[in-house]
Amino acid sequence: MRGPNMNDKKGHTNATTDDTMQLVTFQVGAEEYGLDIRSIAEVVRPLKITPLPRMPEFVEGVVNLRGVIIPIVDLRKRFGLEVAPGSAKKARMLITRGAVRGPGSAGGDLLGLVVDGVREVLHIPRQQIDPTPAAARGLQADFIGGVGKVGDRLVILVDITKILSRQEREALAEAGDA
């Protein structure tokens, strides 16, 4: 948990401008990932996940956040990683918006992501964000929006609109409408 204030001072602003991007960084396995701060509704401790019958296979279940029912996807499973047994204490749920129906839509657009821990709010200049390396591009990894360099750290930027495939989005939308 080092230096979020340092980045704040460097950025001079809280909002995402044309020059800088505000990210919430989190850990899945050993890697650090970033999500645009605007696509995050809230960060909460892991809530009790209730699996529902006839749910799509990639969804763990649903949680009840202050009366709102939100489907949950475990990013650790989705990234093909084992769930580390000692990480339960630091684990968080990121409540995101825009994953199911695109940015700007309201209501049932929320999706919970289980991660190994949330690190900080990060300001990063756009020129320090590289496009996805050609080697990493593919059907499995098209949710990667780029790679940000902060000092000698690398932050993998996640595009929230592409975290689910089209079929999954449709499946979830149908489930949500039903």
Add this chain to the structure above:
Amino acid sequence: MSMVPGFFEKSLSAKFFFIVAAILVVCTLVAGIVISLRERSLLKNSLLDKGKSLASYIAKISRDPLIMKDAIRLDDIVSEVNKDNEIAYTFIEDAKGAAQTTQFASINYRMPGIEGLLSTAAKESDLRALATAIKRGMAVSEIMAPIKFDDETVGMVIMGLSEVNIRRQIAVTVIFLVALNAIMAVLIASAIFLASKRLILNPLAQISSAAKSVAAGDLSRTVDVHSSDEVGELAYATNQMVGDLRGMIGNVRKSSDSVGEVAQAMHGIVVHLTDGSQEQHAAVEEAASSVNEMHFALKEIGGGVEDLNATVEQTSSAVIETSASSDEVARTMKDLSAMVEETSTAIAQMSAAIREIAGSVESLSSIAEGTASSVGEISASVKEVESSALQSAKLAEAVTSDAREIGMRSIEKAIDGMRLIDEETRRSAEVINRLGGRAESIGSILTVIEDITDKTALLALNAAILAAQAGEHGKGFSVVAVEIRELANRTASSTQEISGLIKSVQEESREAVAVMQKGVALVEDGKRLTSDAGAALKKILERAGQSRDMSGIISRATVEQTAGMKQVSEAVEKVSSMTRQIARATGEQRIGSDQITRASERMREIARFVTSATTEQVKAGKDIVAAVETISIKIGQVHRASTEVRTGSDLIVKAIERIKTIAKENALQADQLGDSVQVMTAQAVSLKSDIERFRV
């Protein structure tokens, strides 16, 4: 040269060896010659075949160049062929017999010896002449092959093949054969030599040595050969012969021994005989002389006897008177003697009694002395016992007081100290346990703090997110959220540190409690050990008291003993002095009685002597009377007899004379017998020495 035949005659094995070697050498020579001839013809045929095929091949390929008069091509062909080391020369002639190849290309100059041959035939450029010179100089077979063009001979290929290689090969073969045969010859000859030595020569040598020893007279040797072949039979026959000889010699020796013994015995008999006859002769001589002497003595005796007769008559009457008086003396003497005897026995009895007394007094004295010395020893040891009893009583006293004052007190102190240590250890263990409990409750408080910090951090994060989404309006709020987050982070790190500290405190307090528990156990052990020591000390005290009492009793008893010993010692001393006095008195008594005994003994001897003398006197008197009477009778008889003897002795003298002459003749004959026995003995001895030479 003279040694070799001698050696041949002596050694059978050498004969075998050289015969086999000679046969193998002859075989080698014959085989070598046959093989070399055969190989030579074979090799030569193959060489000629090779040459023929080569020449016809050259004829075929050199046809065109020959027709075209291409001398360079012909030279190439020929020089190529001449590289073979079995070919001495090759050249090509045309139909007219002129050589179409150069001298240098046609002759194989690399072949050894060719240069020398060519230098002798120098300056002749004609190849035919050179070829003839080479043929003369070395073994070369020449082959000619015509070059034909439409059945017309246009030229001739002439080729010389050297036989040098063939000879070398044959030489190698022959040398190899000879070497192989030489090795074989040596091996076979050695094998035959060894076999003959083992099978024939060794047994023969044994038989020979046995025969030699028989010739030297030793018949005890036998030949040790067990084979059943001819040699074995020879050995068996030899053994049988030696056995028979041995039996014969034994018989001869036995009979010669018995002859010797007989001769010896006869010799002994003869010697005896000679001695006997000589003795006889001497005895006869002696007998004759003594008979003569006797004859004269008898005559003198006759005169003496008559005088004696007269005097005996006178003596007889005087003797009868003396005899009567001596009878009276004898009677009185007998009485006296009996009285002396009685006195003497009484004295002897007394003396014996005195001697016994003296002996028993002496033994009494020595016993008394022994008693006195042992009483002295006993009293000395009693004194030692007394002093050591006193010492042990003192020691026991000291031990008791030390054990009571120092040992018991220190053990009690140790027990008290142990109890205090135990209490303190228990109390500190309780304190430490309580401390551990406190640390645990601090830990539970810390988890609450951690939870609050975590929640605060989460709130700050969410606030930052909301602030960012609020845009410009949320800017101030964002700063606050960052500050809160920082605070939460700092709290989290310090709570982590505190929880680490508490964990170590808990661990250390647990360790301290364990150490304390060990201490308590050790203190428990110490308490047990000190109480054991106390019990042991109590036992020591009891035992020390007992030993003190015992030594007191011993001490008192020894005092009494000492007093008793003193009394005993005095009594023994008295006994001793009394026995000394008695001994002195009995010694004096003994001397006196000895003197008395000696005197009575002498007296008795004198009485006995006198008695016997008188009885003898009486007896002698009577005897004399009787003797005198008989003498006078005998003398009368003697007188008559002496006259008869004198006539007899005259006859004896004459008989002795005759015996003397016969004995002389006997002695002579015995001497002759002795001589002949000696001759026989000498012959028996020489026979025996001849036989002795043979050892059976």
